[in-house]
Amino acid sequence: xxxxxxxxxxxxxxxxxxxxxxxxxxxxxxxxxxxxxxxxxxxxxxxxxxxxxxxxxxxxxxxxxxxxxxxxxxxxxxxxxxxxxxxxxxxxxxxxxxxxxxxxxxxxxxxxxxxxxxxxxxxxxxxxxxxxxxxxxxxxxxx
Numbered sequence: 001x002x003x004x005x006x007x008x009x010x011x012x013x014x015x016x017x018x019x020x021x022x023x024x025x026x027x028x029x030x031x032x033x034x035x036x037x038x039x040x041x042x043x044x045x046x047x048x049x050x051x052x053x054x055x056x057x058x059x060x061x062x063x064x065x066x067x068x069x070x071x072x073x074x075x076x077x078x079x080x081x082x083x084x085x086x087x088x089x090x091x092x093x094x095x096x097x098x099x100x101x102x103x104x105x106x107x108x109x110x111x112x113x114x115x116x117x118x119x120x121x122x123x124x125x126x127x128x129x130x131x132x133x134x135x136x137x138x139x140x141x142x143x
Contacts, residue, residue, distance in 0.1 A: 002068070024058035033076060040081055040112055044074075047122055074112075081112040085124045095120050 026045060030038045041063075048054050048065050057064040065072045075082040086105045095117070098109040110121050 026056070026058060026063075029058040029061070029063060029076065034079075036113075037076060037079075037081060040115070040118060041074075041076070043115070044081065044083075044112070044118060044122075047118075048072075077111075079113065083110050083112050083121055084108065085110070085121065087124065091124070093120075 030041060045056060055066050062073060062075045064070050072085045085108045087108060090099055090106045091108060095110050096108045097111060100107055112118050
């Protein structure tokens, strides 16, 4: 069952889901940011949107990527995109700088500073988004 906010028309799984109406804009998120980070963010957003129906919600320094649930988020720092991918179990890879539980999921943090960093994270974002969209909670990632 889904619920649509009568003010902003965004849809959620939970009735009367607490949220900020509107989705913001990439332009506001990237204003005054170094060109390399702006380029990386745009490539990341384009790639994620190519996976299917994805809503991108931006505020000040962060972006949330969601289908019916948030599957990833990022924060723009001074010199990197701090990307958090939410998976169903812990995946140990050297590029994850922090891994920790987040409710029923496990959050994996990676700093994206260059295109090669982006290439390492995209397969996990695709998997996370696909399985979040399907509503599956306990799934495995082939390491």
